Amino acid sequence: MTGSILFEAIVFLAGAVVAVPIAKRFGLSAVLGYLIAGILIGPYVLGFVGEEGDDILHFAEFGVVMMLFLIGLEIEPKNFWRMRKAIIGMGGAQVALTMAAAYGGFMLLGYEWRVALTIAMAIALSSTAITLQSIKENGLWNTTYGASSFAILLFQDIIVIFMIGALPLLSTGPVAVDDGHGGGEGLLSGFPTWVQTIAIPVSVAIVVVAGRYLIVPMLRRVATARVRELLTASALLIVLSISFLMEQVGLSPALGAFLGGVVLANSEFKHELESTLEPFKDLLLGLFFMAVGASINFIVIQDNPLMISGLLLGTVFLKAVVLYVVGLLFNMKTDQRILLTVGLAQIGEFAFVLLSFAFGLHIIDKEVMDMMLVVTALTMTVTPILSIVTDRLILPRVGTLQEEKHAVDHIAKTHKVILAGFGHFGSSVGRFLRASGIEATILDNDSNRVDLLRKMGFEVYYGDATRLALLESAGIADAKLFISALDEPDAVSELVELLQHKYPQVKLMVRAKDRYHAYDLINMGVEHIYRESLDTSVRMAADALHELGHRKYTAYRQAQKFIKSDDEAIRRLAKEKRNSEEYIFLAREEISLQEKILEEDIKRGLIEDDHHWDSEQMKILAKESLPKDSRQSQSSS
Amino acid sequence: MNKILILFAHPKYERSTTNSVMVDQVKDLAGVTFVDLYECYPDFDIDVPREQRLLLEHDIVIWHHPLYWYSCPPLMKQWIDMVLEFDWAYGPKGHALAGKKVLQVITTGASREVYCSEGRNLYSINEFLRPFEQTARLCHMQYMAPYAVMGTHRLNRDQVTLYADQYRQIIECLHSGADIEQVKGCVFERDLPLSQVSD
Numbered sequence: 095m096t097g098s099i100l101f102e103a104i105v106f107l108a109g110a111v112v113a114v115p116i117a118k119r120f121g122l123s124a125v126l127g128y129l130i131a132g133i134l135i136g137p138y139v140l141g142f143v144g145e146e147g148d149d150i151l152h153f154a155e156f157g158v159v160m161m162l163f164l165i166g167l168e169i170e171p172k173n174f175w176r177m178r179k180a181i182i183g184m185g186g187a188q189v190a191l192t193m194a195a196a197y198g199g200f201m202l203l204g205y206e207w208r209v210a211l212t213i214a215m216a217i218a219l220s221s222t223a224i225t226l227q228s229i230k231e232n233g234l235w236n237t238t239y240g241a242s243s244f245a246i247l248l249f250q251d252i253i254v255i256f257m258i259g260a261l262p263l264l265s266t267g268p269v270a271v272d273d274g275h276g277g278g279e280g281l282l283s284g285f286p287t288w289v290q291t292i293a294i295p296v297s298v299a300i301v302v303v304a305g306r307y308l309i310v311p312m313l314r315r316v317a318t319a320r321v322r323e324l325l326t327a328s329a330l331l332i333v334l335s336i337s338f339l340m341e342q343v344g345l346s347p348a349l350g351a352f353l354g355g356v357v358l359a360n361s362e363f364k365h366e367l368e369s370t371l372e373p374f375k376d377l378l379l380g381l382f383f384m385a386v387g388a389s390i391n392f393i394v395i396q397d398n399p400l401m402i403s404g405l406l407l408g409t410v411f412l413k414a415v416v417l418y419v420v421g422l423l424f425n426m427k428t429d430q431r432i433l434l435t436v437g438l439a440q441i442g443e444f445a446f447v448l449l450s451f452a453f454g455l456h457i458i459d460k461e462v463m464d465m466m467l468v469v470t471a472l473t474m475t476v477t478p479i480l481s482i483v484t485d486r487l488i489l490p491r492v493g494t495l496q497e498e499k500h501a502v503d504h505i506a507k508t509h510k511v512i513l514a515g516f517g518h519f520g521s522s523v524g525r526f527l528r529a530s531g532i533e534a535t536i537l538d539n540d541s542n543r544v545d546l547l548r549k550m551g552f553e554v555y556y557g558d559a560t561r562l563a564l565l566e567s568a569g570i571a572d573a574k575l576f577i578s579a580l581d582e583p584d585a586v587s588e589l590v591e592l593l594q595h596k597y598p599q600v601k602l603m604v605r606a607k608d609r610y611h612a613y614d615l616i617n618m619g620v621e622h623i624y625r626e627s628l629d630t631s632v633r634m635a636a637d638a639l640h641e642l643g644h645r646k647y648t649a650y651r652q653a654q655k656f657i658k659s660d661d662e663a664i665r666r667l668a669k670e671k672r673n674s675e676e677y678i679f680l681a682r683e684e685i686s687l688q689e690k691i692l693e694e695d696i697k698r699g700l701i702e703d704d705h706h707w708d709s710e711q712m713k714i715l716a717k718e719s720l721p722k723d724s725r726q727s728q729s730s731s
Numbered sequence: 732m733n734k735i736l737i738l739f740a741h742p743k744y745e746r747s748t749t750n751s752v753m754v755d756q757v758k759d760l761a762g763v764t765f766v767d768l769y770e771c772y773p774d775f776d777i778d779v780p781r782e783q784r785l786l787l788e789h790d791i792v793i794w795h796h797p798l799y800w801y802s803c804p805p806l807m808k809q810w811i812d813m814v815l816e817f818d819w820a821y822g823p824k825g826h827a828l829a830g831k832k833v834l835q836v837i838t839t840g841a842s843r844e845v846y847c848s849e850g851r852n853l854y855s856i857n858e859f860l861r862p863f864e865q866t867a868r869l870c871h872m873q874y875m876a877p878y879a880v881m882g883t884h885r886l887n888r889d890q891v892t893l894y895a896d897q898y899r900q901i902i903e904c905l906h907s908g909a910d911i912e913q914v915k916g917c918v919f920e921r922d923l924p925l926s927q928v929s930d
Contacts, residue, residue: 707812
């Protein structure tokens with residue numbers, strides 16, 4: 095069934111295209127969809143993919159490298175420096191505790207200490223790919239959970255270098271040939287140890303210096319060539335070169351890519367690089383997850399179902415307990431701690447590297463390796479499911495507990511205003527209301543912010559504002575006004591629909607992310623729509639007019655008129671039928687939207703300057719006719 | 732039956748007892764359109780076409796406002812500046828408002844005695860309101876003698892109610908089509924706050 099690269103590509107792509115939308119439909123994460131697709135196309139179900147799945151796995155790990163490069167791009171160096179305590183503290187605690195516990199466990203199971211130690215190392219590592227991908231998918235990047243997970247994963251990325259470095263010391267037999275992956279000894283293997291040791295900081299320095307003095311000038315040059323695909327080529331070139339360099343000196347390519355990303359985070363090409371690499375990363379990660387799914391060896395499971403399931407449960411449980419303890423040690427809120435506990439409880443992709451490397455070094459035998467590989471892949475499949483379970487069953491309860499405890503002392507107050515979302519937008523709304531003596535009831539899903547706001551005396555309900563139960567406990571039934579300052583258009587529309595259906599008497603005021611979103615809201619019948627990009631930008635343009643010599647009041651009045659006419663236009667355009675069939679691609683629809691707006695502007699022409707306080711017209715007329723009537727006295731003033 | 736447009740301008744209406752009692756008496760009367768200018772145009776961005784349309788739809792315009800610094804609040808002046816356009820309300824082709832009547836209804840903190848040649852303010856209310864009178868005339872409208880509720884700082888609830896009642900009667904009289912002399916006859920004899928119509 096195999097052999098042709100094209101056929102393989104078709105199998106994987108088809109698997110993704112079929113399985114992921116189905117998973118999404120059932121409210122599962124894309125990661126899980128990919129994993130399931132992998133299992134299905136794997137050797138034990140449909141058999142489209144055989145042993146070569148392992149090679150694909152190694153190839154697809156490059157997606158992880160790209161992901162870390164992209165993450166690095168998001169983190170400016172000074173923020174990275176600020177995270178160092180979390181990285182070392184949380185990461186160190188997690189790795190040390192997990193390793194100790196796993197080592198003890200496997201010693202008790204009767205394994206030799208070397209084997210136990212190797213397995214413990216593998217177990218201590220979590221999956222960057224799965225965790226960060228699902229954090230991004232769920233928009234939890236800016237929560238404590240997101241930051242802590244990232245810190246721990248980054249520490250693991252660093253520590254894995256030392257683990258790989260330490261493995262040969264455990265070896266008793268002859269050192270086998272490197273598998274060409276991760277911790278391989280590349281160019282420098284012939285050199286004495288001290289050269290290799292020095293090579294590590296030197297190569298890091300090379301990445302940092304090259305980032306600034308080689309890559310950026312190169313990108314500038316490429317940009318002036320104005321050939322779009324060259325930028326894609328350069329982006330790939332950068333990531334591949336860094337990975338290659340890192341492999342040569344025995345560092346993790348992912349870590350190197352991350353560093354490279356951080357170095358380029360301040361450059362003007364940040365967004366270009368992001369947008370060009372993003373699709374590659376997503377595809378490769380998808381491939382990676384599918385390869386993990388395909389690599390689950392069901393024969394091993396069949397031979398030893400008890401042992402495997404025991405190990406699976408034991409490992410996840412052990413990792414979860416350690417993570418929970420780490421969360422406690424670092425004072426995380428209950429819900430964030432639970433997220434962390436479940437989120438990082440799987441064994442990560444580095445385990446594939448570590449275990450096969452250890453096998454090559456004859457530290458572990460084939461049986462142990464196969465068993466642990468299966469356990470690893472299974473944990474990667476199980477934890478996304480666990481996350482869904484916690485999300486649906488456990489977290490709502492944790493949230494409700496906190497809010498009920500708090501609601502008691504405010505129960506007498508009837509709040510007239512409910513404000514959903516207290517981010518940058520919502521906080522301005524809430525602060526202004528408070529400054530005017532109105533205490534709005536706030537709904538927010540960032541537990542740290544909730545905590546702060548409660549400390550400041552706000553009445554805050556924690557949780558997803560689109561949940562009816564939360565709205566009801568916040569008192570939606572008595573509310574006069576509901577202000578939605580949420581960021582996510584889909585969530586807002588869902589919320590509006592819910593409120594219009596269940597509580598039509600509550601007046602809605604809704605923040606619209608953009609024009610597009612405003613259309614939807616208008617068509618849903620929302621009257622009070624606040625486009626977050628309208629007033630500020632027009633005020634800016636009015637100031638620009640002022641800078642060009644217009645008088646401020648005139649510019650201000652022009653701005654008022656512009657906003658008014660834009661508002662009329664949007665209400666008119668919203669009614670126009672949208673060919674959603676025709677515009678499958680958002681970008682194309684946006685362009686056609688822009689076209690319509692610009693056409694409207696042309697139709698209207700320049701905003702008419704009115705003749706108020708303007709005596710020019712009168713003067714002209716006064717010259718034409720004899721100055722006999724009383725307007726003379728007006729115009730002369 | 733005259734249709735009456737009350738243009739009310741008070742930047743701090745919610746704190747003015749006198750004006751709220753007065754407004755409550757008239758705003759829902761039959762034939763009356765009540766426009767709270769500060770409520771409609773908090774940003775002073777007056778919708779000129781709308782205001783002109785309203786003017787055309789009514790026969791009598793009431794300018795109702797407190798007297799601040801011997802004049803109207805700024806939004807009322809903005810309204811005059813914006814709405815009474817050249818060649819619409821005045822000027823060679825400006826006859827849109829011809830024949831309509833204007834009544835100015837004002838409240839003042841100081842009492843009537845202060846507004847006279849012997850008082851602190853030296854001039855009478857009518858003299859201070861000359862610019863409005865002339866504005867109406869320039870727009871070919873008939874300016875009626877103003878109705879002033881004065882000394883509001885010292886009015887008690889009953890007195891305020893009395894004035895508000897009187898205000899309602901004036902509006903009702905005007906609505907029923909009584910002309911300016913009849914209105915004077917039927918309402919103002921009790922207190923006679925009106926000074927003479929200046930023309």
